[in-house]
Amino acid sequence: MHKFLLMFFxxxxxxxCGTDTDAGEFVVGSDYLAVNNKVIxxxxxxxxxxxxxxxxxxxxxxxxxxxxNYDDPIFGKVQSNSYFQLSGAIYALNSGGSDTEATNFVFDxxxxxxxxxxxxxxxxxxxxxxxxxxxxxxxxxxxxxASFYNNSSLAYNxxxxxTISYIPRPLGKDSIVIKMNDTFGSELFQKxxxxxxxxxxxxxxxxxxxxxxxxTSNSSSVVGFHAATSKLRLYYxxxxxxxxxxxxxxxxxxxxxxxxxxxxxxxxxTLLSSLPVSSxxxxxxxxxxxxxxxxxxxxxxxxxxxxxxxxxYISENGAIVNAELILKAVNNTYTQQYPLAxxxxxxxxDNLNRISGSLQNAAGTAVxxxxxxxxxxxxxxxxxxxxxGNFLQKEMLKQxxxxxxxxxxxxxxxxxxxxxxxxxxxxxNNKIQLKIYYISY
Numbered sequence: 467m468h469k470f471l472l473m474f475f476x477x478x479x480x481x482x483c484g485t486d487t488d489a490g491e492f493v494v495g496s497d498y499l500a501v502n503n504k505v506i507x508x509x510x511x512x513x514x515x516x517x518x519x520x521x522x523x524x525x526x527x528x529x530x531x532x533x534x535n536y537d538d539p540i541f542g543k544v545q546s547n548s549y550f551q552l553s554g555a556i557y558a559l560n561s562g563g564s565d566t567e568a569t570n571f572v573f574d575x576x577x578x579x580x581x582x583x584x585x586x587x588x589x590x591x592x593x594x595x596x597x598x599x600x601x602x603x604x605x606x607x608x609x610x611x612a613s614f615y616n617n618s619s620l621a622y623n624x625x626x627x628x629t630i631s632y633i634p635r636p637l638g639k640d641s642i643v644i645k646m647n648d649t650f651g652s653e654l655f656q657k658x659x660x661x662x663x664x665x666x667x668x669x670x671x672x673x674x675x676x677x678x679x680x681x682t683s684n685s686s687s688v689v690g691f692h693a694a695t696s697k698l699r700l701y702y703x704x705x706x707x708x709x710x711x712x713x714x715x716x717x718x719x720x721x722x723x724x725x726x727x728x729x730x731x732x733x734x735x736t737l738l739s740s741l742p743v744s745s746x747x748x749x750x751x752x753x754x755x756x757x758x759x760x761x762x763x764x765x766x767x768x769x770x771x772x773x774x775x776x777x778x779y780i781s782e783n784g785a786i787v788n789a790e791l792i793l794k795a796v797n798n799t800y801t802q803q804y805p806l807a808x809x810x811x812x813x814x815x816d817n818l819n820r821i822s823g824s825l826q827n828a829a830g831t832a833v834x835x836x837x838x839x840x841x842x843x844x845x846x847x848x849x850x851x852x853x854x855g856n857f858l859q860k861e862m863l864k865q866x867x868x869x870x871x872x873x874x875x876x877x878x879x880x881x882x883x884x885x886x887x888x889x890x891x892x893x894x895n896n897k898i899q900l901k902i903y904y905i906s907y
Contacts (some may be wrong), residue, residue, distance in 0.1 A: 574653030810835030
């Protein structure tokens with residue numbers, strides 16, 4: 467079942483450190499790391515890979531307006547709409563409180579200003595089209611936890627209040643400006659001018675909120691904008707004594723809990739089309755020997771170690787002193803448009819995909835999968851390394867029949883749409899590897 471490799475130098479290294487090595491429930495002290503004790507490397511333990519799909523992810527309170535859509539050649543059609551409630555610092559024109567002076571004010575225009583936050587995914591060389599719609603439903607969660615999710619939505623008017631077709635420049639420009647309907651802007655202006663809107667309550671009664679929706683006729687990229695600095699700006703002017711003075715009033719997203727992104731994935735025609743409900747898993751054997759992860763849509767990769775308890779029978783006294791899980795991104799699934807993330811986020815889950823917490827080392831610190839970017843001719847060295855020794859030692863010594871697994875996601879799971887495809891243990895070119903260092907004493 468396993469092969470033995472006497473690692474004399476490894477034992478000497480551990481001995482020279484002068485510290486104890488934590489192996490879960492067993493602490494390996496330097497007294498045990500004598501040269502005559504056998505350290506073996508085991509790399510034939512079975513590792514099972516599968517793909518799961520969380521039923522929902524919280525996307526409110528993330529401080530990012532995520533907009534766009536694209537046709538992913540592997541995952542399917544991805545789209546992100548953004549909903550938000552607006553409010554103003556003031557609800558008055560610059561008239562010093564004089565009704566007589568206010569008569570000299572006239573409406574000019576209204577626009578939505580979206581500030582780039584430098585996040586993007588997909589092909590930003592192609593035109594993307596966005597439309598703004600008026601909500602006909604208050605920005606209020608239907609659940610008791612006050613959160614909105616990637617599958618949340620609110621009713622809105624089908625008439626567009628403003629549209630823009632643009633080529634995203636998230637790293638080269640500051641913002642985009644979407645000119646909006648003059649009728650809508652003039653009506654809002656008159657309500658403020660006539661003091662029909664004087665505060666947050668009657669403002670949100672009039673304008674419950676907005677949603678920005680990407681056009682389904684073109685697909686290219688998903689782009690992030692700052693929720694805190696984006697704004698609806700109402701421009702107006704004052705005419706008096708043959709002079710014109712320009713002013714504006716801003717409406718912003720003051721409450722980030724009232725802004726969320728609705729992120730959808732249409733998996734029709736892809737390998738993931740048969741992905742089951744959140745408590746189930748789809749084996750990599752049914753997915754062309756691959757596991758899948760995608761932020762925003764809840765697709766995650768699950769790793770199981772079904773035979774790990776067998777290691778305790780190697781010797782009467784022994785422990786896992788170190789272990790590394792090495793995962794490889796499948797060749798030709800990542801490009802400049804679909805880059806690899808610098809790390810993987812790792813959680814501990816159960817057989818129903820319920821997460822109990824992040825994967826931690828012996829010191830109680832969360833550990834991540836770190837990308838090795840060292841390139842080679844066939845990309846054989848491109849992969850993520852996760853230290854799993856502490857986790858496997860505890861699994862090996864468990865008295866109960868229950869088993870924990872690892873659930874892999876990407877950073878920014880609640881506000882990005884990055885994705886990755888990983889090879890399983892039978893993948894021809896990009897196999898997952900597990901290296902366990904075991905000491906018997």
